[in-house]
Amino acid sequence: MIPRAWTFIGCACLAACGTDVQLGVGPDAQISIDAPTGVFATGMYSLAFLDPIDVMCEGSLTGSEPSFMSITRASANLVDGTVSLVMPGENVLAISGTPIESAFGQPSVSLVPNSSALPPDFPQTIWDTSVTRDFGAGPSSTMQVARYFGVDSATASTPTAMQSAIAMFFQTADTNGDCFVTFAAVLGHQ
Secondary structure (H helix, E strand, O other), X not given: OHHHHHHHHOOOOXXXXXXXXXXXXXXXXXOOOOOOOOOOOOEEEEEEEOOOOEEEEEXXXXXXXXXXXXXXXXXXOOOOEEEEEEEEEOOEEEEEOHHHHHHHOOOEEEEEEOOOOOXXXXXXXXXXXXXXXXXXXXXXXEEEEEEEEEEEHHHOOOOOOEEEEEEEEEEEOOOOEEEEEEEEEEEEEO
16 A cells, blocks of 8 residues: 555645655656665754645545545644654664644654655655554545655655655445645755
């Protein structure tokens, strides 16, 4: 499911940049068969979630996107704030802080390069993670069963505005319908 989520995370628009920006796409993107390692500067960052959201539904939920547009940062427990980025290894980026705990119900998440990604839909510059658990009921009789978080390492050379995103996965009880709700985010070095 991680690659499916990155369809939406990878296409998240960053309004703060003033233009539509796709994660991992552009002249500075490092798209190669090997994901970059050890590329993030450790330290304290501000994490800001952005509007608007991107919604895509499929299966029995095809056409249900308007129902999911009511999800807000507040209703999803997405709070802006300070996070700590640490690289305990070349291929691990640990992020912790109040915004992570609020969004995932745990104090930290560890991101790794998504080496199974295939360009152009899934940029190989994405470091991501997933947390699977019951995040509660969603619109259209769904349950939110997972959240994904990722950072685009292609933007790590500009630590004042690293592109990132969070995707929420909603699914019907019979698993015949699902929707992804994605919020773009920006990590800025403090």
